[in-house]
Amino acid sequence: SGINAEYGDDDGNMLDENGDVIPDLKLGEEPLGDVIIAPDGTILGPDGKPVLDNDGEPVKVPHPDSGIPLTVNDDGDLLDSKGNPILLPDTKKPVKPILHKCPYISDDGTLHGPDNLPIVNPETGNPIKIKLNPDGSLPIDDDGNMLDE
Numbered sequence: 001s002g003i004n005a006e007y008g009d010d011d012g013n014m015l016d017e018n019g020d021v022i023p024d025l026k027l028g029e030e031p032l033g034d035v036i037i038a039p040d041g042t043i044l045g046p047d048g049k050p051v052l053d054n055d056g057e058p059v060k061v062p063h064p065d066s067g068i069p070l071t072v073n074d075d076g077d078l079l080d081s082k083g084n085p086i087l088l089p090d091t092k093k094p095v096k097p098i099l100h101k102c103p104y105i106s107d108d109g110t111l112h113g114p115d116n117l118p119i120v121n122p123e124t125g126n127p128i129k130i131k132l133n134p135d136g137s138l139p140i141d142d143d144g145n146m147l148d149e
Contacts, residue, residue: 034088035078035095036111037063037104038132043078045089048138052089058136059086064104064116070097078102105130 035051036044041060043051050058059080062068072078077085077094085094095102101114109129111119118127133139 035086035102036138037061037102038136039063039105039107039109040136041066042136043086043095043102044136044138047089048140049089050136051086051095053080053082053084061086061102064101064112065106070101072097105132 034046038044038050041063043059043061045051053059061070061078061080064070070078071083073085075094076096078097080086087094097114101116103111103113103119105111109131111128111130113119120127131139
């Protein structure tokens with residue numbers, strides 16, 4: 001699939017494979033927050049692209065399916081494998097996980113919330129599946145809407 005503007009609307013809503021709005025699902029807002037963990041543990045930022053460290057390398061954390069908890073400091077900032085706070089690319093603010101957890105995509109593409117439960121499309125009741133672009137980024141259209149598979 002990939003970026004396809006016909007799946008987006010001007011209000012920043014995420015749309016399903018039929019082009020219907022998935023209510024209440026936007027990056028940067030509850031329940032998703034600012035980042036999503038890709039199946040390989042890469043942190044994807046609000047722009048859908050991997051967050052890079054000071055060396056220009058994608059920041060990785062243990063995937064929630066691994067059973068290894070995320071590392072946070074006393075301020076609640078998410079830490080990378082080197083113990084440094086992970087900063088959002090645009091604002092340089094530290095990522096603050098919700099209850100020490102972040103939403104993530106499992107190996108089969110299912111989008112999970114910070115509570116580890118699959119996020120479902122309220123209209124179909126089916127779990128939302130995300131297929132990453134070949135470069136590892138989230139499929140997002142020009143309006144910032146995340147697209148499902």
